[in-house]
Amino acid sequence: MIVSLKFCRRLLLASAALLVVGALVVAAGVIPPVKADIFPSATPQRAVAAFWGNVAFNLLAATVLVFIALRATGRSRLSTTVLGLLAFLALLLAFALTDAAFAYQAHGAAMQTVRILLFFCSATDLLAAALVITAVFLFPKKT
Numbered sequence: 001m002i003v004s005l006k007f008c009r010r011l012l013l014a015s016a017a018l019l020v021v022g023a024l025v026v027a028a029g030v031i032p033p034v035k036a037d038i039f040p041s042a043t044p045q046r047a048v049a050a051f052w053g054n055v056a057f058n059l060l061a062a063t064v065l066v067f068i069a070l071r072a073t074g075r076s077r078l079s080t081t082v083l084g085l086l087a088f089l090a091l092l093l094a095f096a097l098t099d100a101a102f103a104y105q106a107h108g109a110a111m112q113t114v115r116i117l118l119f120f121c122s123a124t125d126l127l128a129a130a131l132v133i134t135a136v137f138l139f140p141k142k143t
Helices: 005-035 044-071 077-107 109-138
Strands: none
Touching: 005 044, 005 077, 005 109, 044 077, 077 109
16 A cells, blocks of 8 residues: 555644644643542642653654654654654553553542543543554655
């Protein structure tokens, strides 16, 4: 199947947009309630630091995806490797958010919105990883 370079670039840009949306939702919708969590065994300082790390990695991955989407002229070993690593990173970030969402299940109804937002952000990361993997396989070879 022959796919245009423009289509692959759009896939990468869509992945970057999904990662940015997930990072913004974590930063604006998850971190503030987690800071105020009063559950007896909660450790908000550690959780907030982990969420900020997730935001930073999402934004870094999105930046690299945009750079590759704008600069790539075809599939090379370097671009394939970098895109594969970015997809793997997005999967790890999604699993971390899913784990956090299940951890907040024990915190009661006060953290229900946080759980829903974490599942949403995990889904955006998974979808971004799937789009990157699709783009890797569809990218036309360099001539």
